[in-house]
Amino acid sequence: MTTSTIIALLDDQSINKIAAGEVIDRPSSVVKELVENSLDAGARRIEVEISAGGVGKIVVRDDGCGMSATDVKMAVLRHATSKIRSADELVTVGSLGFRGEALPSIASVSRFQLISRQPAVTFGTRLEMSGGQLLDVLECGAEIGTVVMVGDLFFNTPARLKFMKTPAAESAHIHDAVVRLAISRPDVTFRLSNNDRITLHTPGTGRLSDTLSALYGPDTLQLLYPVDYQQDGIRITGYAARPTVRKGSRQWQSFSVNRRVIGSRMLNRAVDNAYQSLLPVGSYPLVALQLHLAPQLVDVNVHPQKAEVKFQDERAVFRAVHSALKEVLLSSDRPAAAVAAAFDHTVYRPQYDVAFVQETTAVTQATLEFSTTVSADDPADSSGESPEILPAPSFFTDNREPGQPALNQERTPVVNQPAAGSCLKALTQYARCYILATDGEDLYIVDQHAAHERLLFDLLTQKQAPSAFQTLLIPRVVDLDPLEVQAAETYVQELAGLGFVYDWVGPASVRIAELPTHIPPEEAEALFHQILSSALTLKTPDPESFRQLWIETAACHMAVRAGQYLNQPQMQGLLDDLMKAERPYTCPHGRPTLIRFSEKDLARLFKRL
Template identity: 30%
Template structure:
């Protein structure tokens, strides 16, 4: 006799419930999506004890007929699919016909429903998968679903549920995801008899964002809009000052469905590279519209994960749209002094949410250009003459070259098939050459850095010169030997001298690497540097890459590394200190998955070490030279590590604090 047997339907449904229904929030998600599919305009969600005892969802949708009611709780019965080909063009939130059958198998369900053309409603009660007779009842048009005692017949599953407050929090998060994806539906959420959210229908999502995350965040969001063929992207992203310590503030919606996708998340983080500090994550509320045949939503039982037919195209569209938005936005950090000394976030005027139109509206205000950054690391200060020389104006009459923005800025990881090789974004003008290089050429021969395995970069498209808010150099002063205070047309600006200089050095190094002309300063006597074994191994492993940065090294036996040349514009740094810092960084920090990403990582570290430090007094000429080059730096509002370089105090806020208005 064989040992293989067909499982009873009840066991099959309980297995399906284990995949589809993880906790009460899963029930809320499935039923809310069913209500949206039924064209509901009003939706009410109520839970008791976090959904363990009761989940009640009422909608004013199309309802069901008495003939359809028992089929709704039958496995794999649905009105949303007819043939197998329909799986390749799903246009609804639900489509499998599994959820209601799985929920009814592990709970006590009562469903009341009525269509608009019916004189009375229909009701059915189901307990542990066993359905009672269909009865007539009085009820409004739509459907009311009540799920009681979830997992009552699977006590092991019920024992794994968390506390009532924790489960209620998961339900609230699920409610928020659906509410953000469908602002056109009036939604109400009650927990333990108390109204938590009562959200009227609105045209856009800004009001919904304010309801869930606060008015301050909603008013600091940046509108994002773009269209590429039949792929449309629209929504809001947060100002860099509104970052989070986790990814919980990222909401990506595809066709009205909340989704998670590693490729899209990576594109979002890459767009913010250099604008956020390490460990911080951006805030985003983005809607993606793609033809149904171009995406597969039948990947995961919860339908949260999706798979794109052309992921590279979607990745590049999201990344380029966000980057272009940032280039046309004012990303300065504005500080508003308030009573009690607590600064608030960057205020931006409350504007009406634009409708997603795929050509920019004519009345959209001209974006304000970006501004400056800030960072501070303890390190040996560079030679003062070296710093002053960096600020010398160029002797070359040629116009400043453009700075390609490819190095480490938007390089996707190698683990994804969706990742494009290069992206191009418009940038501002770069810096003039620093004449101190010519003054050093008598010290030792300068040669072009060897270029084994050069970093190839595509030139960026030029952007019209930005009108940067002028800084009154004559009125700029240094305080605490760390910050510069300058007058602007808006009020005043407090600049972190280290952060701004770090950005300038980074841009110059990045430009030289991109153009393949990093000049190296050869040492008259090569300097041996003794290092830890792991650090020596990792720097020698990346010797070719370091050579493209102007740092030529070779093994000298044991754990000793011989330094033959250093970058000419950073020759003031001690070779042993520079190599030790690079070795420690490469040995202890995660290595970026791409070559360009690693180049950017090294440039971040080198520019930070070479920049003037906090506590270092500057002369008036050095202050002027630093501020003059501020407007030439791309993304000058943040240092390469993501910290703001400047804070703006508006004139109106200052006058309010002094009681003038």
């Protein structure tokens, strides 16, 4: 029998080209790697020039320490680095680079030039490569520092080139990358020009506020709260925006850990969680946070592009960021919180007929129904798998204009109709966020989300018996991220106590078989994710605080959001129910649900008094 030998080592050029695919996936990763090298070289000023979305040309120029002629030749070899001498040093590595991979990767998929000069030397060195092949190394005149020029990116990897988006889209990615790098280093001046037009320029004063002002404008800076918080050995500095400063993507959110720009789903979720009740669905506030913690507590070597890190204690980091933001958002010198604090029963004195309120409260509690699909545009359909699930809330089931016949008499509760003699009369919705109302005397502005959240919270508190659950006819399989896996493992008992019963169907997937009562099955997955991430905010969870957290989370999740249209009966229903609540003036997070203006207040504002 003959044997055939088929295995052979790849040549260096192929190895480099294949490895480059991991490190460099688009022009913005080239920019990131080159700028990181400049930062590691101690640059105080970094200029980036691009054309054709970076595929045509990328130039990164710095005033850093430069390289000797020998080092220039070494720098483009794989695994050649000045930053560590052995893997042991990875534990405490302070530089952004450590693999010795970036330059050889870039050089193997482009036409590449590098010019570098050290301060003590009069001449620089110029190295030229193409598609990974060394073409030339020469002595040359040069400025102190290093310039890297990358042309025709991916010219020899057509498969990769095919995946490039439009130049505008690639430029946007590059811009985004430089913004994040600039935020991570306010002490360095960054300049980015695209097709010879300067699109970004930071002053490098060392103050993050100056960098943010240069990036987002001085007006936006005025709307940011400074963050400086310490917990469990983690220091968090930076800025977090008022909820009004937001975008429809996470573009305005940046994080660095020990001055390394990172992306992190865990940190994204910590931000989402802290702003949870303040934002419309699908919007993300501007947040620029710098985390500082002992390098031993962070593993930087977990991602091929060094874009993520692993924290030894992910939960501690989550909690710290969450608490930092909560503290800033709830801080007592903020106007919103001041209003919230002022809204207690003594400030708010509407003229009620107490007997009427008590009577209608009893009726409402008996008939009030709710679900999560509360969109006015998309009327609730909670014909779920279990009769235990309550149908839509009184004020959201009805999209009819007054006088129109009910579509579904059975599901239209009595309180749908604006009750005669209701205490607050809805006038109109403003900014799809507030209800303007009057009690015949004063003018009220009601926050629709906060008000609805209060109602759902109260209802869940009353109706949610511990351990009450509904069995799902069709179990839901939910995929979890690593932090959620941890939470799902840690809080099995607590979650079961709430009614969440699940088993593992994979290392990161669970099948939910039972849900807490009153929760529509279609919300199972979203709420499960949310309770897991909320659970991370608890330091020492006991069953009662876990239950409390669940009710808050569920109420917030299911409450109508800002941005959602409400028709007249819906607004009126919401107001009627709110005024019957025991604590109508604040939401469960302590924010006000309504603000009152008396005629006198208005007269004062108009300077009539």
